[in-house]
Amino acid sequence: MDAVHGKPGTHLGEIENPDGVGEHGSIACGDAMRFTFRVKRHPTDPTQDIITEAKYLTFGCTSAIASSEALCGIIEQGEYTPINALKIQNSDIVDFLQGLPEQKIHCSVMGAEALEAAVFNWAQRRGVDLKSLGIDMHDQETEEGRIVCKCFSITEPYLKRKIRELNLRSIPQITNAIKAGGGCTSCHHVPGGLQDILDQVWAGETAAAENPSLVQITPREVKEDSDFSPYQFAKKVEKVIDEYVRPSLKADGGDLELVDIKGTIIYCQLKGACSNCMGASQTLKMMVERILKDQVDERIRVVEV
Amino acid sequence: MTDLMKITYLDNNATTQVAPEVYEAMVPYLTEDYFNPSSMYDPAQRTHDAISAARKKIADALGRVDPKEILFTGCATESNNTAILGTAKANHNRKHIITTAVEHPAVIEVCRELERNGYSVTYLGVDRAGNLDMREFIQALSHNTLLVSIMHANNETGVIFPIEQMSRIAKQTDSAIIFHTDATQTVGKLPIDLVSGFPYVDLLSFSGHKLHAPKGIGALFIRRGTRCRPFMLGGHQEDGRRGGTENVPYIIGLSRALTLAMERREQDESYIEKLRDRLERELVEKIPSVQVNGKEAPRLPNTLNISFHYIEGEGMLFQLSSFGICASSGSACTSGSLEPSHVLRAMKVPFTAVHGSVRFSLSRYNSDEDIDKVLEVFPQIVTNLRNLSPYWDNEKNLPRSDALNLVK
Numbered sequence: 001m002d003a004v005h006g007k008p009g010t011h012l013g014e015i016e017n018p019d020g021v022g023e024h025g026s027i028a029c030g031d032a033m034r035f036t037f038r039v040k041r042h043p044t045d046p047t048q049d050i051i052t053e054a055k056y057l058t059f060g061c062t063s064a065i066a067s068s069e070a071l072c073g074i075i076e077q078g079e080y081t082p083i084n085a086l087k088i089q090n091s092d093i094v095d096f097l098q099g100l101p102e103q104k105i106h107c108s109v110m111g112a113e114a115l116e117a118a119v120f121n122w123a124q125r126r127g128v129d130l131k132s133l134g135i136d137m138h139d140q141e142t143e144e145g146r147i148v149c150k151c152f153s154i155t156e157p158y159l160k161r162k163i164r165e166l167n168l169r170s171i172p173q174i175t176n177a178i179k180a181g182g183g184c185t186s187c188h189h190v191p192g193g194l195q196d197i198l199d200q201v202w203a204g205e206t207a208a209a210e211n212p213s214l215v216q217i218t219p220r221e222v223k224e225d226s227d228f229s230p231y232q233f234a235k236k237v238e239k240v241i242d243e244y245v246r247p248s249l250k251a252d253g254g255d256l257e258l259v260d261i262k263g264t265i266i267y268c269q270l271k272g273a274c275s276n277c278m279g280a281s282q283t284l285k286m287m288v289e290r291i292l293k294d295q296v297d298e299r300i301r302v303v304e305v
Numbered sequence: 306m307t308d309l310m311k312i313t314y315l316d317n318n319a320t321t322q323v324a325p326e327v328y329e330a331m332v333p334y335l336t337e338d339y340f341n342p343s344s345m346y347d348p349a350q351r352t353h354d355a356i357s358a359a360r361k362k363i364a365d366a367l368g369r370v371d372p373k374e375i376l377f378t379g380c381a382t383e384s385n386n387t388a389i390l391g392t393a394k395a396n397h398n399r400k401h402i403i404t405t406a407v408e409h410p411a412v413i414e415v416c417r418e419l420e421r422n423g424y425s426v427t428y429l430g431v432d433r434a435g436n437l438d439m440r441e442f443i444q445a446l447s448h449n450t451l452l453v454s455i456m457h458a459n460n461e462t463g464v465i466f467p468i469e470q471m472s473r474i475a476k477q478t479d480s481a482i483i484f485h486t487d488a489t490q491t492v493g494k495l496p497i498d499l500v501s502g503f504p505y506v507d508l509l510s511f512s513g514h515k516l517h518a519p520k521g522i523g524a525l526f527i528r529r530g531t532r533c534r535p536f537m538l539g540g541h542q543e544d545g546r547r548g549g550t551e552n553v554p555y556i557i558g559l560s561r562a563l564t565l566a567m568e569r570r571e572q573d574e575s576y577i578e579k580l581r582d583r584l585e586r587e588l589v590e591k592i593p594s595v596q597v598n599g600k601e602a603p604r605l606p607n608t609l610n611i612s613f614h615y616i617e618g619e620g621m622l623f624q625l626s627s628f629g630i631c632a633s634s635g636s637a638c639t640s641g642s643l644e645p646s647h648v649l650r651a652m653k654v655p656f657t658a659v660h661g662s663v664r665f666s667l668s669r670y671n672s673d674e675d676i677d678k679v680l681e682v683f684p685q686i687v688t689n690l691r692n693l694s695p696y697w698d699n700e701k702n703l704p705r706s707d708a709l710n711l712v713k
Contacts, residue, residue: 184373189395189534190545260443265478267443303477305439305470 011072013055019125020082022117024110029152029179031060031107033068035114037075039082039122046126047133051080056114063104070096071111082119083128086135088112090166090177105176109166148193151183156197163201171195233296234261240295245288256288259305264297269305313630313675317515318460318490318608318666323558324517330561331519334554342551343542352553359560366567367509367526368498376525376543377556381489382411384510384525385454387536387547388485389415392452392508393424394534396483399451405429405437405466406651408456412487413647416454425449434601435464435652442471446478457488457509458495461635461648461664462599463608465495472505483507483531489515493566494574494605499526507531513555517668518562522555573669578606581667584676585609591684593702596658598649607667610635612649612658615697615704616690621663624686630679635662657696657708 018036025032034057042048054075056068070093075085090108094100100108120137123130130137138161145155159180168174171194175182180194187193228236238258249256253273260267268284289302314322334352342353357372364372378384389402389412404416406428416426427445429437437455446453453475458465472484485508488497492509493516499506508531512523527533527546539548566573589595594614613621618634625632635646636659645659654662665679691697696708 184544185529186373186544186546188530189391189532191535191538193545195395259440262443262446262478267474301477303474305443305474 011055011069011076012057014057015053015055018118019049020118020122022114022119022121024113024117025060026153027059031058031064031110033058033060033064033110033114035068035071035111035118037082037118037122046128047081047083049081049122049126051075051082051085060107060110061104063100064107064110066097067093067100067107067111068114070108071115075115082122083130083133083135086116086119088115102176106179109162109177146192148197149180149183149187152179154178154180156192159194159197160201163198169198169202171198174198230261236296237261237266237292237300240292241288244291244295248287256284264299264301266292266300266302267305268302311629313628313678315665315667315671315675315679316631316633317668317671318463318664319633320514320520321517321668322670323519324562324565326565327518327558327562331554331558334557338553342553343540356551356553356556359556362560362564363524366563367492368500368502370499370526371529373544374526374528376527376546377551377559378523378525378537378547379521379549379552380523381409381487381510381512381515382523383536384512384523385409385411385485385487386415387525388508388510388527388533389419389452389454391533391536392483392485392531393419395532396451399449399481400424401427401447401449402452402454403427403429403442403445403450404454405431405456407431407435407459407461407464407648408454409460409487409489412454412456424451429455431464431651433653435459435462435599436602437466437471439467439470439474443474443478446475446482448479450475450479450482452483452485454485454487457486457491457497458605459599459648460490461646462602462610462652463490463605463666464599465491465603465605468506469503472503476505483533485509487511490605492516493563493570494607496570499528508533513559513562516562516566518558519555522552522559524559569669574606577667577669577671580671580673580676581607581609581665583673584665584679585611587676587680588683591680592687594704596654598652598654598658598662609665609667610649611663611665612654613661613663613687613690614655614657615694615708616661616687618660618662620690621661621686624689625663625679625682628678628682630682632666633664635664636660 014034015036015038019039021034021036023032023034035054037051037054039049040052054072056072058065058068074088074092074096090105090112093108093111094105120130145157147153148156148159162168162178163174166177168177171181171188174180174194181187189195241256241258245256255271257269257271258266259269268288270284284302284304289300292300292302334355338348338352338355340349340352342349342356360372360375364370364375378387400423402416402419402424404412404426420426429441429445431437453471455466455468455471457468468486475482475484484506486506488509488511491497492511497503499509507528509526510523514520535546535548537547537549542548542551585597588611589597592613596612598610598612618636622632622634635649646662649659649662692699696705698705
């Protein structure tokens with residue numbers, strides 16, 4: 001994090017007269033990176049150039065700056081030719097940083113994208129025909145693709161490529177990786193929107209259980225290895241409420257009605273003096289849930305009715 | 306005679322008159338500003354900006370939600386179709402819906418259609434007062450539950466359901482459950498704050514013509530991140546969530562009507578409630594064998610659903626109409642389907658009273674004179690019909706002692 005504090009010894013900056021320069025993102029999107037590198041030129045074969053120095057200028061959060069720093073570090077250590085450098089993936093940056101939070105994955109993707117753009121720029125300057133080497137330049141996609149995510153100007157071909165490359169399986173994963181759909185969210189479920197593109201890309205493959213129930217509210221949730229049947233579980237909950245909860249509520253002129261039990265969710269209603277109390281739901285959540293978790297099952301949740 | 310034939314409009318849960326302020330706000334967009342908001346030229350940009358401003362005002366009136374969460378539709382029925390079918394289309398892994406037995410057909414019939422396509426639907430019952438049972442609701446929630454659709458207030462009885470509580474229970478049980486409410490009868494009448502009051506409601510439908518905007522405009526609130534596919538496919542309007550050229554003058558009208566309703570809400574509410582309570586009190590005093598449906602439950606301040614035992618509603622409406630009084634009934638003869646009100650039957654209102662129900666629904670444009678007129682003519686209308694009724698003993702002015710046997 002030396003770069004953030006302006007300390008020396010980082011790759012912060014811009015190389016004058018670079019051999020390759022690439023940019024990704026824009027200030028409108030919230031982060032942007034300018035990546036430059038210098039090569040040791042091979043006298044006869046430009047494809048044998050070796051990257052010797054890399055620098056970056058980054059507008060963005062700390063994770064974006066760290067990703068940029070990591071990218072430069074990886075490249076300088078590895079003595080890559082520009083063409084080999086194309087193999088560096090965002091996952092290499094994540095590994096180098098020993099992990100990034102889910103919602104910051106897009107920072108590492110930005111690094112990989114800027115690198116790619118810089119290599120394409122180098123190829124142009126050095127007269128290397130990347131296409132003849134079998135490298136896909138994706139040069140058509142941003143210009144000609146239909147814009148799907150208007151907030152971040154992300155096109156359909158780009159989305160499809162990134163969904164495949166990064167193995168993205170859900171809208172939140174797309175948003176975390178390339179930000180698409182992270183703004184107004186209106187592109188999620190419209191025709192031709194993110195869900196449709198996901199379905200198209202992964203058509204034929206068995207879709208991973210989409211939108212799984214966050215809470216399995218079936219009796220199965222009661223521990224299989226537990227000694228309780230649902231009946232015994234309910235009895236136990238009632239007993240604990242009678243012994244530990246009711247006395248203190250009754251002391252305040254209130255009471256608690258057990259409305260229902262579904263799996264490990266306990267539905268309760270405060271009665272009497274407690275039912276008009278502003279802190280009632282806090283009481284339920286804090287006190288009753290804690291006691292039941294301690295005495296019966298750690299997975300118990302209390303819902304006020 | 307002319308005075309008697311002046312229209313006394315007491316059917317505001319069916320539709321309302323357009324407020325003069327609303328009409329005035331709409332006129333420019335029916336005349337000089339007729340441009341398609343999607344077009345490029347400057348005047349079209351004006352209509353586009355007018356829609357944005359209207360959307361913002363509606364979003365503000367619903368608790369300062371994001372204007373992007375407001376979708377304009379053609380009517381509340383379209384909003385309900387979009388909410389229910391759109392949710393089903395976007396979430397294939399769940400196939401269970403919970404609604405109530407007393408919903409408007411715009412919800413019930415959509416649920417029935419999904420039932421025919423393999424979904425299971427739980428129709429929650431109501432008690433005699435018209436209230437739902439929270440225990441029954443909790444029991445119905447399952448790991449397969451996709452959507453809960455509960456109306457905010459009932460159109461026939463005005464009974465208000467505890468939407469805040471039910472949406473919270475549903476979401477705290479399983480945050481993937483989507484909660485929809487048909488608020489057609491409450492927007493503009495009750496305070497609706499989707500940020501602090503109803504934070505667990507994902508979808509909320511309403512229309513313009515119940516709150517003094519014209520017919521032909523509705524809206525759907527879709528909370529950010531709710532999985533819901535469009536119902537009406539077409540152009541890029543409404544961010545691709547509802548195709549079709551924006552109905553500019555009506556959108557402006559809806560926005561004006563809602564701002565007006567919210568500005569005057571408290572004053573209108575106490576004014577209307579006083580009129581309704583007087584009508585209710587004096588009808589009950591003047592006429593024997595009546596019952597007020599939904600009286601024991603929380604109720605909209607503008608609605609009175611009252612049953613007159615042993616007579617038929619259509620006959621009452623017919624006579625009321627001859628005095629220029631407009632109201633409606635849950636009687637089979639007025640429903641077009643030969644079935645009496647499903648709402649009153651779900652409330653176990655006896656058959657002798659279901660057919661004899663009349664709904665009066667008031668608005669800010671009603672006055673004490675309207676109530677006077679109903680009170681003046683109504684007792685005689687009931688007497689006329691009871692004279693005809695085979696179940697009524699006119700000498701004692703009571704049901705015949707064998708009336709209940711005759712009903713069976």
